[in-house]
Amino acid sequence: MVYLNFFKNPEYAQIFEGPLDIDTITMQIGATIPGTKFLPHKTVIILDEIQDAPNARTALKFFKEDGRYDVIGTGSLLGVQGYGKPPKSIPVGSETVITMYPLDFEEFLWANDIQPPVFKKLRECFEQVVSVPEALHNRMHQLLLQYTVVGGMPEVVQEFVNTHQMDTVFQLQESIVNSYRDDMVKYASASDKVRIRECFDSIPNQLAKENKKFQYSLIEKKGTAEKFAGSLQWIEDAGIITRCYNLHTTELPLEGNADKSVFKVYMNDIGLFVSMLEQGTQGDILRGNLLGYKGAIFENLAASILYKMKRKLFYFRKDSGLEIDFVIRHKGECTLMEVKAENGNAKSVKTILNHPEKYHVNRAIKFGNYNVGNTGSVLTLPLYMLMFMDER
Known part of the structure; x- marks a missing residue:
């Protein structure tokens, strides 16, 4: 070499x-x-x-x-406007471009020495819709909470695996987030520097709202798309965030039914997102004390896992209050997907499933702190089985 x-x-x-x-x-x-x-x-x-x-x-x-x-x-952030120096000639046809992501949950389990027979058993339970043995179920839930706090940045995961010292894990995460902010200042154009950082720093507040639609007015009081859209795009191009678009209707093809002007924003690494929340949040998650941010945290967890499967993200919300966390294509059907930090109702799911002639949906999956089960048209799965949602 x-x-x-x-x-x-x-x-x-x-x-x-x-x-x-x-x-x-x-x-x-x-x-x-x-x-x-x-x-x-x-x-x-x-x-x-x-x-x-x-x-x-x-x-x-x-x-x-x-x-x-x-x-x-x-290369870091190749293709992001203002970052690095563009080549005189891009070698089209002579390079294979591979986009690298933070570790997903399955890779986090590999790093923690979880062996193939465990994955085989979990996959069998998922496919056959049978309960996971209680001891294994509890262990996987514990590992998922650890992943939620640690995330998938390789250096951070390696530190966790080597030491299990959360203080040094948090310090590394803080260093990475600060390096993002430094890169924004270093490589963005002068007019965009402040706006990009303001967009980035607004993400926890955006997701803390009950209606998690991204609002430019949360960046500054009179913020507009005209002023901040380019800055938000810079952060997305840098691979730091991903958007989840609202659907006009719950029907395939999802891309064709998306409203690109209405969206939520999620961090691509769940650990870095948690590190941006108030101090002590990591400890609360590990102890199961999820409090006010629990919805945002586990929605972002689901978004980051789906994003690493190269899925485009969509949700469904109406002014009437009807709201579904995610809508995905699963086994060739339009499928509702709800993510709950703990057990919880899914009133909107029931409403939509009860009116298939209006919403064109017959299936839903609810992820939460429970074992595998099936209630009518709603499949219930433990949160850690998000890693098996790769079938389109």
């Missing part, structure tokens, strides 16, 4: 300022990093923080044409 980090060593970018033929590039890397060896069809070259060396990304085309070496380019 040959590793170049353009952020840590900005002088490495000069290697790609001249001719981009592969022999010249490998010769210059060898001269810059003594002891480097290139073995055809055995050496992999890693170009880290490639957004700081735009010509290195252009060179991917020539690496592919040459074919002797595999190359992995990694």
Whole structure:
């Protein structure tokens, strides 16, 4: 492996300022990093923080044409307006782009050494709609609460697995959130810097409301879409948040029935969202004392899990008070999905299911602090089984 980090060593970018033929590039890397060896069809070259060396990304085309070496380019916020330096030529057709996400709940379980037979048993209970054995059910619920607090940022998960010291976990999360704020200031245009940070910092307040529709007036008293829409888009492009759009009607195709002007906003990493709430919230979650933020926390948990499945998010709300947390395509049908921190009613679900001729829905899934069960058209599942909602 040959590793170049353009952020840590900005002088490495000069290697790609001249001719981009592969022999010249490998010769210059060898001269810059003594002891480097290139073995055809055995050496992999890693170009880290490639957004700081735009010509290195252009060179991917020539690496592919040459074919002797595999190359992995990694970059933070590639494609976000104002971040890094755009390449003179994007190597279309010569690179495979993979978007990396924070760890999902299943990966968090892997990190905590949960073994394959456990996943097999849980999947069987999910598919056969039978109760999970009580001891396993309780353990999985405990791990889900830990994931809710820790989240999926790799460094944070590794610290948790190594030490189980929540103080250092919280410090790492705070550092990441602060680095987001620093990046907003560093890379955004001058006119957007303050607005982007204000949008970002408003997210906990947006989700604390009973009606979680994103409101620009919560950013500032006279805030408007015209003033803040671009800033919110910057945060979304950066992979920090995702939007959940309101539906005109509960009917497939969901994308075609969405109102793009009415939406909720969720953080893509549940642990970072919780870290932005008032101090002590993490301890409350681990003890089961969920209090006022419980709806926002577990809705955001569900949103982050669905987002990592590459699902677009939708919900349904009417001024009459009818509201469904999420509406998804599941097993080819439009399906209502409610998320409860604890046991709770789903009055809106019953109303919609009782009028299939009006709402075109026959199925619903309710996630909460209970075991697997089935009540008529409503499937009830424990919150940790959100990880199995990958079937469209």
